[in-house]
Amino acid sequence: MSSPMDPRSGTPANTALLPSAQARPQSCGRWTMVPATLFPAHAQRWDALNDNGARSPFLVSTFIQTLLAHFGQPDVRLALCQQHGRVVAMALLRPGGRYAWTCFQPSQLIVAPLVHEKGLPVAALALDLLAALPPTALSLAFTQLDPDISPRPTEQAHIGTLDYIETCVIDLPPGDFASFEARLSKNTLANLRKRAAKASRECGEVALDVFSTVAEVEPFLRDYARIESAGWKAAAGTAIREGDPQYAFYRDVLVHSAAAQRARMFRLRFGDQVAALEAVLITHETALLLKTTHDETLRQYGPGQRLFYEILRWLSAHLPSVQRVETYGPINEKQRTFATAIKRMYHLNAYRYRIVATAHRMRIGARQRRAAASAAPATAIEPHTGAAAFFGSQEWFDLLRTTVSLPGRYLEARTPACAAGGQANFTLPLQYVRSPTGKRDLVACANFYSGLYAPIVTAHTPAQQAADALLTLLEGVGWDTLRLAPLDRESPLFGVLLDALSRAGIVHDTYFCFGNWHLPLSAQDFSDYLRTRPSRLQNTLKRAGRRFERIPGARYLLVRQPGAALEAAIGHFQMLYCKRGRAPEPHPEFIPELCRRTAEKGQLRLGLLMLGDRPVAAQIWIVCAGSALIFKLAFDPELRSLSVGTLLTARMLQSALEEDRVREIDYLTGDDPYKKDWMTHRRERYGIIAFNPRTVFGLAAAARHFAGRQLRRWQAHWADASAPGDTAPAEPSR
Structure with missing residues (x-):
């Protein structure tokens, strides 16, 4: 195999630290890059690769062109891989920093913008592309890859993969919804009937409207913006509002898709009241649930789950060519009840040098060991006892919000509303803080009065539901850092949060807050x-x-x-x-x-x-x-x-x-010496800090945090080593 060439000089790239010919996957071709503004000229090739490979509604050229038109940046590049004069792969990239490149991936694009011929290994494509990038590029990341489109490779010397999220897949028998419905649990079907009957009695007849024309896009989107702007996303500033960039983007996507007969817009009504809406993109045999919202004042009737069910039934009856439904967001309990398969998406990292790969793997391993050591796996979160019952109550958070000037805007990560009473079993109150520089922080709804930070838990909540609540919020909100403190390190919640962040591939760490003296009786x-x-x-x-x-x-x-x-x-x-x-x-x-x-x-x-x-x-x-x-x-x-x-x-x-x-006396905060005269036990409260690896501010904050922590360890080590006459081993730092 010939050496990969540096496209800027025409000379062989340095391969001393690249995989050897025996270890490296066979080359897929030669990559070149052009400005992404030239994408329209290559759109036909892009669609041909998607049609013959991924067949994904997300990767249709009109969707990608609309994405570039609304969110493109000058540094985005279109990469083309040619093999014997034929384009076999294409991708959209941008610099992810001084020494790394990554996919162009705004939050509206849930899968990596990579199309390639079927059978081409993604690891080989990544290594070929990395070799064609400038020599300063030490790594290349393909983020949010779908294993059904690009099968996940095994770990290699210069290739690493990370778990991302689990997502829902629904396979529909063509034109035979009855056989699909027969797979659903009796409880699911009974709940659907019960809630529909209640909605009909109290609000009016349950009805489904389906739109598909260009003229119907704007009225549908206005309804969508009105309902989403009245929900929790409004507090986070992520709701679609008429006139904002998101609104314009989704309008253009739906207009292009409707013109090509690739869009369906569903509206669920209870009488004359709009209860829920969903936009769906269709390509070949796949339907993609693009965007969904529901009226939160009607949550006791389960409008989101009802609409999901009605969409599946409609697709089976009216579009029998659709055999697969994709959601791509983190799977939630509503989707889990209908899923026929669950797949785990993943990130892929390609490294130019072995030392870079080794350092990154060591960092990931250390993070995973910390998470595993911090908390045993939990299966559920139960209603609180002790201090958590007070600090994890709606009354406490209401008190804070009405008497304390907490920074930012209030929002919640919560599980879907339960049937009884229409309230969520698990709610994690947060503050969304935007700094003057543009940095976006998600922080616990807490301050120095908070002896503990705990969620509002009204009933038994499976750990997976609690984790999904946080990840769903993170997917829907633009954020750079997440800070939750002070937490009970021994509680199931601590382990659930760490596990959720690890599974999502989010860089995170824990830190000591304070000691807590208490007296069990x-x-x-x-x-x-x-x-x-x-x-x-x-x-x-x-x-x-x-x-x-x-x-x-x-x-x-x-x-x-x-x-x-x-x-x-x-x-x-x-x-x-x-x-x-x-x-x-x-x-x-x-x-x-x-x-x-x-x-x-x-x-x-x-x-x-x-x-x-x-x-x-x-x-x-x-x-x-x-x-x-x-x-x-x-x-x-x-x-x-x-x-x-x-x-x-x-x-x-x-x-x-x-x-x-x-049964317990609790001093709440601090290690004041007098407290151990009264109390018998001491525990520690910890915080969790996480960094968004897909934003500049998130990466910068992570770099400062981990570099500062390492510097403090070195300083402590040097101080211990230079202390005169001290022969005892230094105690480990927290």
Whole structure:
């Protein structure tokens, strides 16, 4: 085999570090590149390759041309591979950085823009193309490959693959929907009938409208934009709106496809009310579900699932040539009920040098080992107990959003609504933050008041559903980084999130947030508990207690209910909190509203030590789901010698044990030394940070994060190595 040529010089490329002739797949041909603006001149060849190979609606030249027209950039290149004078493969590429190239792939394109003759190995195509790129290109990525179009190769010295997402495939028997329906579970069919009957009774007759002409595109898309703009995507800024670039793109795609009789637009109605819409592209025997939305106010009737079912039935009856339906998004439970097969899409990386391949594989392996070590696999997420029941409640997030100036816009990753009540079983509240530079961050709906970050879980939720909820959101929102903290590292959620990110091929890491001291309880007798604590604490309580009781007007108050007493207690707490020299609360309405709302639910325990009318110590505890959460503490620094803070903690703890009969006391945040005098156990709260490998900001943030972490490790190592007289091995850093 001849050496690959550098197309710029006409000389053989450096092959010393490329695979040998024995290891390297046979060459598929010679690649050349031209500006993507010349794509129309090559559209006929592109379609011929798609028709004879992929046969994908996504890869029809009109779709690609529309994509380039709306989202193309000057650096996009059209690559052509010729073999004996015949074009056998084509791809759209762009630089992915100084040393890497990748596919041109806006979020509207779910599969790699690569077409090739059937039987050509994608690994050989990638290596040939990498050899034709400038020598500074150390790697080439084909992202989101479909194994049915480009079969997944085995790992090689210069070829690596990564799992992407699982997606749904539905094979329809031509003109025989009854046989397909017979495969569905009885529960699925019963739920479809039950919800349809309920919708008919309460809203009007369930009807399906089908559109296919150019004139019908604009009215359909206006309905689509109106409904999607009223849902969760509006909060994320990703909803299609009339007049925006997405609207113009999908309008042009549907117009071109309808003109060629390759589009069908489906509208589900409940009476006169539009319930759900779906745009479908059709090429040969494949129907692609391009875009779907539904009216979230009708979720209790399952409009999305109903429309999915009706589309399958219509295609079987009216287009028997359609034998396969593709979705390409991360599979969800709605699709899983209809799927006849599930396929895993993948990314492919080609490396110019072995050392680059080795370094990348080591990084991936380290990430996977961290994920595996961090959490055991979970099968489900259950409704919360303990602190998570409080911090993972709708009431908590409502309190944060109304009293705290959280950055960005609120949005949710959630599972589909359940039949009973129309609510999602799992909801992960997030904030979508866009910086002045354009960086887009998804962050937990949390701040320094949050002792824990937890989702809202109203019922048993399979782990796969929870993972799909996050991945579906990430697919639908333009993002650069994701940060979720503080999380319970021992909870099923932690493992589910890490597993979801790993399976999606998203670069991520974990980091330490803070220690959490807590006290599991098996008995509810305060004197028995106190005997187990350090003698220093016991002696302090005895001496301070005697001194305090001798002071005239000394008393203990515990406020639980709303009313005038609560408002006075809130004022006492705020006065003591500021008296310690602390800065005023940055969100002055938060603490009063926290106290009022938890008092209304019977959760508040606001304890006070008083000397006459003078408050000297105050503490806010929350009792929820069998746990007492120590939320905020304050005392008068002028009376520090009386140990008023210690005395109040003892009184509140005794009340929690003997009156509330809690199963756990939780200090929530921090490793303050005094906490281990009261508590017996310590655990750690961690965060998860993820980076979008397909955006410049995401890659830059990942580079800063991992480089900084490595630098800190080196600094710690050098400090330990240079410490005089220290012969003990250094403790591993977190």
